[in-house]
Amino acid sequence: MPINEGTLERSGATSVDEQQLVAAVSYDTPYATRVHEDMTARHSPGRSAKYLESVLPETAGEVQALIAAQIRRALR
Numbered sequence: 001m002p003i004n005e006g007t008l009e010r011s012g013a014t015s016v017d018e019q020q021l022v023a024a025v026s027y028d029t030p031y032a033t034r035v036h037e038d039m040t041a042r043h044s045p046g047r048s049a050k051y052l053e054s055v056l057p058e059t060a061g062e063v064q065a066l067i068a069a070q071i072r073r074a075l076r
Contacts, residue, residue, distance in 0.1 A: 008032055025052060 011028040027036075035041065039049045048054060056063075 008035060 008027055008029050008031070011032065012025065013028065014023065014025055016023045026032075036049060036052060041049060043049070
């Protein structure tokens with residue numbers, strides 16, 4: 001995630017719709033979408049556009065384990 005003053009990073013939030021079984025991660029700054037989508041923008045080392053999407057493949061196992069643990073907990 002790009003960082004200068006940390007405003008974008010601090011605006012991050014998660015939400016869960018338990019009825020629809022949907023969870024979301026969102027960022028609430030006027031420029032969050034532009035920073036995420038602009039593949040031509042320059043970023044600091046270790047930062048990039050598509051910062052939400054890019055981590056999904058490498059963290060899929062962890063995310064699946066977290067979801068499974070929550071399902072097991074709910075079924076007790």
